[in-house]
Amino acid sequence: MPKCEPVLLARVGKPDSASLATYQRDGGYEAFKKALKMSPEEIINEVKTSGLRGRGGAGFPTGLKWTFLPKNHAGPIYLAINGDESEPGTFNNRILMEEDPHQILEGIMISCHAIKSNTSYIYLRVEYGKSYRVLKQAIEELYAAGLLGKNILGTGFDLDIYLHRGAAAYICGEETGLIESLEGKRAWPRIKPPFPAIEGLFRKPTIVNNIETMACVTHIINRGADWFKSMGVPPDPNNPRDAGSYGPKLYCLSGHINKPGCYEIPLGVTSRELIEEYGGGVPNGRKVKAVVPGGISMGFMSADELDIPLDFNGPGKAGCLGLGTAAVVVVDDATSMVDVLFNCARFFAHESCGQCTPCREGTAWMQKILWRIRSGQGELRDLDLLTEVAGSMGIIPGTTICGLSDGAGWPVKNAIQKFRPEFEEFIKSGKKVIRHAEELMAAAH
Amino acid sequence: MQAAKPVERRDVMAVLSEELKEKIRAEFPKYPNKRAVTLPALHIVQDATRSVSLEAIREIAELLELHPAEVHDTMSFYGYFRDEKHPLGKHRVWVCRSISCMLRGGEDLLADLCEKWNVKPGETTEDGKITLEFGECLGVCEGAPCVLVDEDCHPCMTAQKVDEILKKS
Numbered sequence: 001m002p003k004c005e006p007v008l009l010a011r012v013g014k015p016d017s018a019s020l021a022t023y024q025r026d027g028g029y030e031a032f033k034k035a036l037k038m039s040p041e042e043i044i045n046e047v048k049t050s051g052l053r054g055r056g057g058a059g060f061p062t063g064l065k066w067t068f069l070p071k072n073h074a075g076p077i078y079l080a081i082n083g084d085e086s087e088p089g090t091f092n093n094r095i096l097m098e099e100d101p102h103q104i105l106e107g108i109m110i111s112c113h114a115i116k117s118n119t120s121y122i123y124l125r126v127e128y129g130k131s132y133r134v135l136k137q138a139i140e141e142l143y144a145a146g147l148l149g150k151n152i153l154g155t156g157f158d159l160d161i162y163l164h165r166g167a168a169a170y171i172c173g174e175e176t177g178l179i180e181s182l183e184g185k186r187a188w189p190r191i192k193p194p195f196p197a198i199e200g201l202f203r204k205p206t207i208v209n210n211i212e213t214m215a216c217v218t219h220i221i222n223r224g225a226d227w228f229k230s231m232g233v234p235p236d237p238n239n240p241r242d243a244g245s246y247g248p249k250l251y252c253l254s255g256h257i258n259k260p261g262c263y264e265i266p267l268g269v270t271s272r273e274l275i276e277e278y279g280g281g282v283p284n285g286r287k288v289k290a291v292v293p294g295g296i297s298m299g300f301m302s303a304d305e306l307d308i309p310l311d312f313n314g315p316g317k318a319g320c321l322g323l324g325t326a327a328v329v330v331v332d333d334a335t336s337m338v339d340v341l342f343n344c345a346r347f348f349a350h351e352s353c354g355q356c357t358p359c360r361e362g363t364a365w366m367q368k369i370l371w372r373i374r375s376g377q378g379e380l381r382d383l384d385l386l387t388e389v390a391g392s393m394g395i396i397p398g399t400t401i402c403g404l405s406d407g408a409g410w411p412v413k414n415a416i417q418k419f420r421p422e423f424e425e426f427i428k429s430g431k432k433v434i435r436h437a438e439e440l441m442a443a444a445h
Numbered sequence: 446m447q448a449a450k451p452v453e454r455r456d457v458m459a460v461l462s463e464e465l466k467e468k469i470r471a472e473f474p475k476y477p478n479k480r481a482v483t484l485p486a487l488h489i490v491q492d493a494t495r496s497v498s499l500e501a502i503r504e505i506a507e508l509l510e511l512h513p514a515e516v517h518d519t520m521s522f523y524g525y526f527r528d529e530k531h532p533l534g535k536h537r538v539w540v541c542r543s544i545s546c547m548l549r550g551g552e553d554l555l556a557d558l559c560e561k562w563n564v565k566p567g568e569t570t571e572d573g574k575i576t577l578e579f580g581e582c583l584g585v586c587e588g589a590p591c592v593l594v595d596e597d598c599h600p601c602m603t604a605q606k607v608d609e610i611l612k613k614s
Binding site for chain 1: 547
């Protein structure tokens, strides 16, 4: 049962939803026109008041991020949009880009006015061919309609939006990796500070925001901060670092689920509600064994943690890294957690950029140890070794430059802590479960 | 860093046609410097020639006023780009192997396609028609297992469906 009228997904699936004509017919670009009459400070205040937190994974308050830009900077200031959506299980940005690109572009235009930027780059993962074509067409329509370019609507505001395609590397989703990649280099994340708001793209002040975040900005200007704040979960009084979880969120549901898909729900839905009310339950009458709350880098919740709300604060209570991208992957009780964890470890070993030793070596060794376990050659002490490696890599222990490594360690820590008996039983059995496809892929590297 | 001096190399055939060079130059106005055109240039060249050869790297470097080593450094970081020893076939097929697709048979689909086309992941069929790869999360998890054929990702795939798509491509 949908609990709210969809806003972000309202136009998805409608005929010709990607065109400027239908978007304007449905009231599109009214928020932009309204924003042009507001001062940049007023827009930033509205976004701050709404409580909008970035939808890309870290959940940093968007309006607050914007205020970190230097005051009275001569420019240029850049807005880089992170369309490198690559976190396993995540596809909500793709749906927005393919089906309703103007909602995103309008948010970008409003945000550029707010941060006094005249240039925005959309960094788009190369695998999203349709998103590229749709966005390209939408941007061309805007130039033709005089909504992009010089002196937009006679207001003196100039804005260019460019599409920039990535090259299949997960690390480009890390904001400074994205910046390096956009500059034409290997996507090695930068040491911070300086943060991008001070020195980012082309060494100029830069804001990096997510696609869904931009769509939210459009609706916040349209409907007001109070509307946005009427949905979601207020800050947890027991967690002084929680800034609250407001607004609608696009939850991606996949894995062992009858109705996989992207669902728009106010922040704070539980995994159980998502699985049972939206996803139609687990196929073949099976039960849930584990749930990934927000992309694999957030770790795992076990079957007895399904009533924890999936807001920015919730997954942490179950020992997960956070809400991440709100990509919920359901694992049924017929599936081996040893196999699932190996899949996660292999992903991070493949995607570590190699810059920091603890991550480059840690991800590779976690994959090797899990391979050995799945070859039937594991020892019980391997579990403690895995936990030790996982716990010593990342920005939380302070050994790496970016958070990829924390995300690589988290599923390992969670899986071994929450499913230890299963791992122990598997190791004792000495079973070999490596499949032909896995051997083929390992040989390819 | 000093830009590489253009070198006269009459012994090597130019890889980049004037048309490709024009396409690369058309990217310049979008960025405050030419180095940022590295990825766009690599895409333009690989799309047209199915790999980026050492000579192409030199020519891209010349256009972007970089050292060839700088272009190569960037290119080799991204597994997406192929050198001349590993050119792409006419079609590039990626089978997703990440979690949502793995849970729904993505890896077995990859093994099936390897057997069907007699290739290992990363290789191209003998007739040069298909390069088969594994991909990390292709972002079509609601349609697991998914397969990216050139520019478009297809949901709920089987080996037979992939074949049908390729026949129409």
